[in-house]
Each structure stands twice: as structure tokens, then as C-alpha cells.
Amino acid sequence: MAEETNGTAQEHRATWNHREELAEKMVPLIGTLYRDNNVITSIYGRQLIHKGVIDIIKAHRYARQIDEAVLPVEETYPIVEAMTRMDLGAASIDLGKLAARFRTAGGDLQHFLNTELADVAGQGGEGVREKRDVVLYGFGRIGRLLARIILSHEGGGSSLRLRAIVVRKNCEDDLIKRASLLRRDSIHGAFEGTITVDEEKNTITANGTVIQVIYSNDPGSVDYPSFGIDNAIVVDNTGRWRDEDGLGQHLKSPGVAKVLLTAPGKGEIKNIVYGVNGDDITDEDTILSAASCTTNGITPVLKVINEEYGIDHGHVETVHAYTNDQNLTDNFHKGSRRGRAAGLNMVLTETGAAKAVAKALPELKGKLSGNAIRVPTPDVSMAILNLELEKETTVEELNARLREESLTGNLRHQIDYIHSPEVVSTDFVGSNRAGIVDGLATIVNGGKNAVLYVWYDNEFGYSCQVVRVIEKMTGDTIPALPRS
Known part of the structure; x- marks a missing residue:
């Protein structure tokens, strides 16, 4: 029994060492593609640029969320190696999707890549706009x-x-x-x-x-x-x-x-939530707003739910990390309650995020109310969406739809999904998504009343959305391959 256990342990260690070796070989190839060819590599949206060996292996493990199996590094390494010989132009290339398609298609890998990446083959890094x-x-x-x-x-x-x-x-x-x-x-x-x-x-x-x-x-x-x-x-x-x-x-x-x-912008300024109304940006626009962190955190989720089930009305309660706008200790503040010590109190305050959703998603105008509670944490907030739907659903169906969107939908760069009984706010520090749906907290009452809990890094996640808006304003887009 001891020998069998030892043998299994040795096999696991050998498998890990092999994956680690291949991931180490991938690092310089990924860097070369990025610097010389302007190619951004990822695995189902998880970028590999500037990542270390362990991060690359974890990205391969993430693929099980979509393919129901860990993506073998043995499948992606030959793809990356072959790509370095193609003198590619600027592109965002998903290795997970390429590997899944080649697994189905079979045949010669180079011929497969020549077909899938034909749009940028032989372009020598061209395709990036002027600085x-x-x-x-x-x-x-x-x-x-x-x-x-x-x-x-x-x-x-x-x-x-x-x-x-x-x-x-x-x-x-x-x-x-x-x-x-x-x-x-x-x-x-x-x-x-x-x-x-x-x-x-x-x-x-x-x-x-x-x-x-x-x-x-x-x-x-x-x-x-x-x-x-x-x-x-x-x-x-x-x-x-x-x-x-x-x-x-x-x-x-x-x-x-x-x-x-x-x-949030006032008056006629367009409030842009990237992924929701980014196409409203025109070349003629000279002043734009990237809205607020909370508006960015909830609007993509609300868009999916409204399109799938319809939202009759709802309330958004934001549990928000404290900010520099609050006082460290009790002192005068022109805003109500915000003068009280941020590190010691939960502070009930107002938020315009619920109403601001309508600037990016006009079909929800007048349907949402909102409030906010500032709490003694420095980053990562949560929005609780209490929604009355027009179409009945279940917890399982609602979660499945949001999980699907987070993996393969048009809003996969804005929405993430987590299904874990142990996650807390600090687990989402550094998330590059606008909002993360906590699937285990989802509630559906009577078919039409849905309560969702959406985490969001109100600093980094929001900043990623801002950069996406800047890129849209400059027309800084490159083709995403393989094509859908």
C-alpha cells in the first residue's frame, strides 16, 4: 500500500514537473510574440502577458470551467511555438479556443493555424495604431x-x-x-x-x-x-x-x-460603461464620463438579466469600501454622516449609481432605487440587487446564465462568476472584471423575485474599465482570434 501511494505521489510530481517545464519554455515565447508582433495571448480571457510559470499553469486549470477539463500545457505549448514562426501581426489570440478547435479538427497543426490566424499571418507586428x-x-x-x-x-x-x-x-x-x-x-x-x-x-x-x-x-x-x-x-x-x-x-x-x-458626468455628458454602451462613443465626442465604480459593477449584470428575464423594478443596496472622501476620525464634512470615522463605523449614505444605470441602459430608467453603506474596509465593495423580474426563473437557471456570460458571452470581460463557500472581499482585490457574481448567494423567491450579490474591486476593476474606454476613444482595437 505504501509503495502504491508513493508511486502515485511520484507520478503526480512528474506530471507537475513536466507542466512546469513547458510553462517555463512558454514564458519567453509569449514575451517575444508580445514585444515583436504585438500579439496578446490569453486562455479564455485570462491574459498570459507578464505572467509567471505558476500563473500560466493556473490559467490552464481555469479552462476546466468551460471545457470541463484542465487544459493540458502539452496542447498549448506547440501552438505558441508554431505561432512564433508565423511573423504575426497585432492580435489578441485565445490559446484555449485554438486548442479546443484543434482537438476537434485534428490534422497538421501548422496548416490549422495558417487557416485560423490567416487574418494576421505574415504581417510582422503591424496593426497597432499610432501612439x-x-x-x-x-x-x-x-x-x-x-x-x-x-x-x-x-x-x-x-x-x-x-x-x-x-x-x-x-x-x-x-x-x-x-x-x-x-x-x-x-x-x-x-x-x-x-x-x-x-x-x-x-x-x-x-x-x-x-x-x-x-x-x-x-x-x-x-x-x-x-x-x-x-x-x-x-x-x-x-x-x-x-x-x-x-x-x-x-x-x-x-x-x-x-x-x-x-x-459620473452631469448634464448631457455620455456616461460610458464599457461593454454595455461603448458603441455610443463617436469620433466627435470630446468629453465623456466613465461613470462610477458601482455603475460599472452592476450595469453589465443588469443588462444580461434584463435581456433574459426582463426587470420590472428593483433596489440596489451598495456595501462600499470607505474612500478618501470620508474622515479618518470624527470631523466636519459637508456630506451627511460622512464626517464620522470611516474606520470605525458603517455609514449610511446616498448613491446615484442606481439612477445612473439608466444613462448606460435607458430601458431601466425609473425602475431602480438605491442606497449605500460605507464600511470599514479599504477596497472591494458589494452590490445587492433585489429585482422583480417579468419572467420566472430559478436559482440554478439564473446562475447558469450568468456563469455562461462570464465565460463565453459578449460581457465576459466585465462579468465574472464565483461559486465558492469561502470567498470574502479580499479575494477580489486586483480583479480586472467590473463585477463578480457570487453564485452561492443568489436567491429566487416565488420565481420572479431575484436577489443577487455582486462583488467588485471599486479601485482596480473600475480602473480596468476606464482603460477600456480610453482604448475605445482612440480606436485602439486589434482583432480577436480565433473568430467566433
């Missing part, structure tokens, strides 16, 4: 995460180029402090790469990208061309201005072409 300057106006929680994400995309497949941040100078060593906050983060961990500071030129160089730090109190008087910045998209992270008049000040500065607000 587009991005300026971050404000460098707080969202601004620094946007910087991290944009910097991580540089080097292949993206035309976005982070050129500058604009802030008010708060002290003599302001630049050093800004760089330090980019380098270290208590919630999201250390910056992946290197950061250096040039105090004479007021620049921060992160992973080879030189970022100009511009000190200004006036959005309409920054001379961007003097820093070599032109036709830029300014991302306003301050929340100070939310209407066209206020945000329009940015357009008075030379070198600025468009403005994106990382907060």
Missing part, C-alpha cells in the same frame, strides 16, 4: 492605478502612451512622494518594475517610460506642446468638475483633443 498621448489630471487612487495599467500595456498591442501627470504641488519633495506612492501601495502591492526620479526635469521614469510631472492649478492653461504632448486624451481623476463647462476647461489647453472623467 496616442495620455495625460492623467490628478494622481490619487484611480490615477495611480490607471498609470500602472497603461504602463503594463506598453510594449505590444496598445497605442496608449502615458506622457504626463498634472497635479498641484503640495510640498518641496512632492515629486519624490508621488513616485513613492506609485511604487508602493498598501492594497495593491508593489509596482511591478522599476521607477526612477529626475528632480531637475520633474520626470518619473517607470519601466522605461518617461512621465512628465506638470504642476498646475488651472486645467485650461497647461502648455502641453512645450513637453512634446499633442492630440492628447486628458483623464480627469479629480472629480472637481463633472459638467461640460468645467471639464471643457481642459480643451482650452493646447495639445488636448479629448477629456474623460473618472466619475
Whole structure:
């Protein structure tokens, strides 16, 4: 019995070692495809760029959610190896889908890939638009995460180029402090790469990208061309201005072409929730809003449910992590209740997220109410959707539909799905999805009353949505292969 157990253990170890060896070989190939050919590789939406050996193996294991079996690294490694010989053009290529199709088709692998990737074969990395300057106006929680994400995309497949941040100078060593906050983060961990500071030129160089730090109190008087910045998209992270008049000040500065607000816009400004109404963005739009973190977290889920079952009416209760807008200890605050200590209290406050859903999903106008409770956690929030449906369903059917959408649907980059009895809020720190449905918490009463619990990283997940909007504004899209 001992020998049998030992033999089994040795077999498991040998299998693991083989997978690890192949994943190690894949790392430089994936990097070469990214840098030289602008090819972004993934496994059912899980990107492999800048990932280590264990992350690659875990992505292969994730494939069991779709194919009901772990994707063998032995199947994907030959695909990646063959792709490096094809001199591909810019594309987002899903290895999971390719492997599944080849498993069915059989035959010669190179011939199969020549057919599936014909759109970009022999294009030598072409297909990425000209570099587009991005300026971050404000460098707080969202601004620094946007910087991290944009910097991580540089080097292949993206035309976005982070050129500058604009802030008010708060002290003599302001630049050093800004760089330090980019380098270290208590919630999201250390910056992946290197950061250096040039105090004479007021620049921060992160992973080879030189970022100009511009000190200004006036959005309409920054001379961007003097820093070599032109036709830029300014991302306003301050929340100070939310209407066209206020945000329009940015357009008075030379070198600025468009403005994106990382907060709900007022008036006629389009509030964009990427994946839901991103197609509303036109070349003529000069001022847009990326809505709020909560609106992004719930609208994709609401869209799926409304299309499948119809929503008669509902209420959204947000359990939201505290933010810098609140006080650390009891002190004056112009908002109701927000003056009380954020780290000690649950704070009942208002939210416009439920009503804001209608700006991205007009068919739900007037159907949703909402409220919010700020709680003593620094990141990751939850929205509880209490919905009265027009069509009856069951817990199993509703969960199956949302799980399907998270894996293969049009909103798979916005919606994730989890079915675990042990997950808590910190498990979702760093999620790049707008919202994650907690399947075990789903309730259906009487067929038409559905209660869903949706987690969302109100910092990183939202920032990923913002970057998707920026990419849409610049037309920064590459073909997704294999074709559906």
C-alpha cells in the first residue's frame, strides 16, 4: 500500500514537473510574440502577458470551467511555438479556443493555424495604431492605478502612451512622494518594475517610460506642446468638475483633443460603461464620463438579466469600501454622516449609481432605487440587487446564465462568476472584471423575485474599465482570434 501511494505521489510530481517545464519554455515565447508582433495571448480571457510559470499553469486549470477539463500545457505549448514562426501581426489570440478547435479538427497543426490566424499571418507586428498621448489630471487612487495599467500595456498591442501627470504641488519633495506612492501601495502591492526620479526635469521614469510631472492649478492653461504632448486624451481623476463647462476647461489647453472623467458626468455628458454602451462613443465626442465604480459593477449584470428575464423594478443596496472622501476620525464634512470615522463605523449614505444605470441602459430608467453603506474596509465593495423580474426563473437557471456570460458571452470581460463557500472581499482585490457574481448567494423567491450579490474591486476593476474606454476613444482595437 505504501509503495502504491508513493508511486502515485511520484507520478503526480512528474506530471507537475513536466507542466512546469513547458510553462517555463512558454514564458519567453509569449514575451517575444508580445514585444515583436504585438500579439496578446490569453486562455479564455485570462491574459498570459507578464505572467509567471505558476500563473500560466493556473490559467490552464481555469479552462476546466468551460471545457470541463484542465487544459493540458502539452496542447498549448506547440501552438505558441508554431505561432512564433508565423511573423504575426497585432492580435489578441485565445490559446484555449485554438486548442479546443484543434482537438476537434485534428490534422497538421501548422496548416490549422495558417487557416485560423490567416487574418494576421505574415504581417510582422503591424496593426497597432499610432501612439496616442495620455495625460492623467490628478494622481490619487484611480490615477495611480490607471498609470500602472497603461504602463503594463506598453510594449505590444496598445497605442496608449502615458506622457504626463498634472497635479498641484503640495510640498518641496512632492515629486519624490508621488513616485513613492506609485511604487508602493498598501492594497495593491508593489509596482511591478522599476521607477526612477529626475528632480531637475520633474520626470518619473517607470519601466522605461518617461512621465512628465506638470504642476498646475488651472486645467485650461497647461502648455502641453512645450513637453512634446499633442492630440492628447486628458483623464480627469479629480472629480472637481463633472459638467461640460468645467471639464471643457481642459480643451482650452493646447495639445488636448479629448477629456474623460473618472466619475459620473452631469448634464448631457455620455456616461460610458464599457461593454454595455461603448458603441455610443463617436469620433466627435470630446468629453465623456466613465461613470462610477458601482455603475460599472452592476450595469453589465443588469443588462444580461434584463435581456433574459426582463426587470420590472428593483433596489440596489451598495456595501462600499470607505474612500478618501470620508474622515479618518470624527470631523466636519459637508456630506451627511460622512464626517464620522470611516474606520470605525458603517455609514449610511446616498448613491446615484442606481439612477445612473439608466444613462448606460435607458430601458431601466425609473425602475431602480438605491442606497449605500460605507464600511470599514479599504477596497472591494458589494452590490445587492433585489429585482422583480417579468419572467420566472430559478436559482440554478439564473446562475447558469450568468456563469455562461462570464465565460463565453459578449460581457465576459466585465462579468465574472464565483461559486465558492469561502470567498470574502479580499479575494477580489486586483480583479480586472467590473463585477463578480457570487453564485452561492443568489436567491429566487416565488420565481420572479431575484436577489443577487455582486462583488467588485471599486479601485482596480473600475480602473480596468476606464482603460477600456480610453482604448475605445482612440480606436485602439486589434482583432480577436480565433473568430467566433
